[in-house]
Amino acid sequence: MNKSGWLFIPLLAFVGLAILLASGLGRDTEELPTALAGKPLPTLQLPSLMRAGTEVNNELFLGHWTLLNVWASWCPTCYVEHPYLMQLADQGVRLVGLNYKDDLDKARQYLAKLGNPYLEVAVDESGSYGIDLGVYGAPETFIINPRGEVVFRYVGEVNERSWQQRFMPLWGEEKQ
Amino acid sequence: MKRVLLLLFLCWPLAISAVQDIYQFENGADEQRFRELLVLLRCPKCQNQAISDSDAPIAKDMREQVAAMVRAGHSNAEIVDYFVQRYGDFVSYRPPVTPQTLILWLAPLLAILGGGLLVLIQILRGRKVARGEDVL
Numbered sequence: 232m233n234k235s236g237w238l239f240i241p242l243l244a245f246v247g248l249a250i251l252l253a254s255g256l257g258r259d260t261e262e263l264p265t266a267l268a269g270k271p272l273p274t275l276q277l278p279s280l281m282r283a284g285t286e287v288n289n290e291l292f293l294g295h296w297t298l299l300n301v302w303a304s305w306c307p308t309c310y311v312e313h314p315y316l317m318q319l320a321d322q323g324v325r326l327v328g329l330n331y332k333d334d335l336d337k338a339r340q341y342l343a344k345l346g347n348p349y350l351e352v353a354v355d356e357s358g359s360y361g362i363d364l365g366v367y368g369a370p371e372t373f374i375i376n377p378r379g380e381v382v383f384r385y386v387g388e389v390n391e392r393s394w395q396q397r398f399m400p401l402w403g404e405e406k407q
Numbered sequence: 408m409k410r411v412l413l414l415l416f417l418c419w420p421l422a423i424s425a426v427q428d429i430y431q432f433e434n435g436a437d438e439q440r441f442r443e444l445l446v447l448l449r450c451p452k453c454q455n456q457a458i459s460d461s462d463a464p465i466a467k468d469m470r471e472q473v474a475a476m477v478r479a480g481h482s483n484a485e486i487v488d489y490f491v492q493r494y495g496d497f498v499s500y501r502p503p504v505t506p507q508t509l510i511l512w513l514a515p516l517l518a519i520l521g522g523g524l525l526v527l528i529q530i531l532r533g534r535k536v537a538r539g540e541d542v543l
Contacts, residue, residue, distance in 0.1 A: 237528075263451060263494065263497050264497075266491075266492065266494055267493070358464075358465075359472075361468075362468060362469070362472060362493060363493060364493070365451075365494045365495070366465075367450075367452045367463075367465040367494070368452055
């Protein structure tokens, strides 16, 4: 490089930094990668919310594509996404709920009032199964494949847009 | 009187910081490990806070899980690994060196080398000026 070329180094450094920072703008930093992707759903052994005395376990997920939706009656976004979950259930999407650190009576009232899109709801009162899943809030929604493995984790509201853009490309897809 | 007041004031912050410590351990070594792990693990909800200083419910659950595992005799590495398996490398403030995290480890080194290079150039240039050579 000739000597006057050095003059352009600050400019290049600025442009490089600008590109780096601009690429970070608008990125959702809340969403973490799916740590469990490709791994089996952690061992599930929890009571059912609606069927007293019944246990929900991993067998429920075998043989079907399933959405595992983590929700609670204290979670505002859960109310927002609930109508869309009802719609998905009507379309035949198999939904299993995980009621996360909730008051059980309030959880039952929630479903009685707003409708129940879930085939089954497992109760995680202590949040320990949430930790096994890597859950850090609600709502979170997982795609589980027919082998009972986690395919994808989504943090936040499931709606038409996120369903089309994030879930659909992976839903029902079998890696060869 | 003044001394007594001074003493009382000195006790005050200690009393406040003691409020958080409700975790009991059998020995000092376990408690020390618990404290180390609490600043090593990152809260996944309120990002950029360690689980030691986050009020998020998940941070509290994680603190309880760490306390339980320390009491059960799990090693620090086992406990960090437990959380990394569930939450990913993000959850550790000391992530392993992988292609994705390489930039985190190399950036400080590159910054130091780059800065050193600039300083070196300036020095060499200064010498040329001192010798009366044309620098530009």
